[in-house]
Amino acid sequence: MPDSLALYRMIRYIRRFEERSLDLVRAGEIVSGMHACIGQEAVSAGACATLEPDDIVLSSHRGHGHLLAKGCDPKRVLAEMAGKVTGIDKGRGGSFHPSDFTAGVYNATGTVGHGAGIAAGIAWAAKRAGEPTVVLSFFGDGAVTQGALLEGFNLAGLWQLPVVYICENNRYATTLPVDTAVSGTITGRGEAFGIPSSSVDGQDAETVYAAVSEAVDRARSGGGPSLLEMRTYRYHGHHTFELKTRLKYREQSEIDEWKARDPLDIQAARVPEADRLRVDAEIEAELDEVVRFALESPRPDPADAMDHMYADGFRPRAGVSL
């Protein structure tokens, strides 16, 4: 079992990191806006706590929690979101498409559901090289209606690849309720491909940890892929554009019901208060530094806009020839 305090710390860290990020969105410092994972932190914290440093994570558009839990430098994650050259992708990935190979975060494709096949390819390469690497592939409930996701499942099942597919079922894809989108079940999609699949309480980090551990152990020992549906909920809008649009696709009573099972409170109840207060204070001090670093870092030079387009340094023609 993981250290309860460490799990608490990570959940709290993600929560506060995103709350501070939301302030920066409101202040215009994060121009993309963001997809907050607040309410879903136990999934990131519990799942990534099962991994070894060399294991690999494929994230999603709602991915800040995955990045932090996998061990990316929070300063450089926030700098990335703010479009700074000190960001994990030098500002070229942003909040939506981050990757950080130093921490084993390989990709967060903007094409919902398409990470499943990429995960299979990474896992295949690792398996062929005889490495014990496990790949965690995160996606939402919206992804389970994408054909490419199922194609990825098929390859992973066919070749018994070391991937753990984690579906964060937060009940909505933007405004679309899962029940009006998904025929059959999410776990049924894994079972159809012979992939062990189960549905897990995603609000409880220790339950998440136990389920993911089992799947990771199976993958690492050659037992092939798994699919875990994490039942969870996002407390904020799909994206910060909802701060302005105020779409009403969820009942307040439903939001309240899920807030009564806040992953932060569930984990807080498992640690002594003194430890908790100390950790909370440490996190605030650390986040002051994180925010300062992101805000003070330089923005990229427009002259560098074509950097990194091609590996051999090939420069495309400019848009005008004078």
Next chain:
Amino acid sequence: MPKLSYLKALNRALGDEMDRDESVFVLGEDMNFALTNVTAGFLDRFGPDRVVEVPLTEQGFTNFATGAAMAGRRPVVEFQIPFLLLLVFEQITNQANKFLLMSGGQRSVPVTYLMPAAGWRAGWGAQHSDQPYSLFAHMGVKTVLPATPTDAYGLLTTAIRDDDPVVFFGPLAALPVREDVDYADLGPIPLGKGRVHRAGTDVTVVALGHLVHEALAVAEELADEASIEVWDPRSVYPFDWAGLAESVARTGRLVVFDDSNRACGMGAEVLATAAEEMRLTAPPKRVTRPDGAIVGAVPELDVALQPDRAQLAEAIRAVLKSPGW
């Protein structure tokens, strides 16, 4: 000297790279029977770990190749029919090709997408006869279109060694071409480097893919009338603009012979660039498929929609006759 066919050149280039570099592997449909012939003999030679038969799951295996490439492999993905490249257009252009930039230069995606039979197939109908190389050039994906076995060998070798995604189009109509070669002379050919197939002084014909061979025939037919330079870009992206400019500087006149649809095709790009940047002494012309051409299933009708020798000859004469701007 041995005769090298186009398909044998692909087989040789891929086999040589797989010998040279353990990280290269090939995946595709009907691989175990080498249906396209490109991988003939490979299963015995390299084993199923490097000659990977995949189900009919193009988006899945194109994404899979992206993942394998991120993890340090150099996949070569074979496609049987050009439209399959449209099915995975998003996976190539939006995911693989953008990844290096999105990762701030952390990791490139060295995948080769091999389409060894692009273009019209007599009687196979509308959905089997596309020639979509211009689309990839438009999206900034490195794209090659060699016309000869030697160039096919050299450009496939380079495509596999290149650290970015590269789409390789082998035009179906060029597959029967054979060349006398000394195997020792085969080697990589840089991307973005054109080739003068026939030198001339009166007009430059930019010919792409299999149309190079048609253009050479026309240049021969018209040899008494004009000195025609046949210039082949070989790569459509990056494009050898400097090489084209040199040719146009010699001839001052330009005709493009391109199996793309007319609007937004490579032919349009070549004319636009030449008009903006090169010294043309007369208005140029292009011979292409019609706008938005849909090639059907009846050879007489299909041929009527494809650029041919007679059209090229007429276009060359018109450009030569033109009094200038």
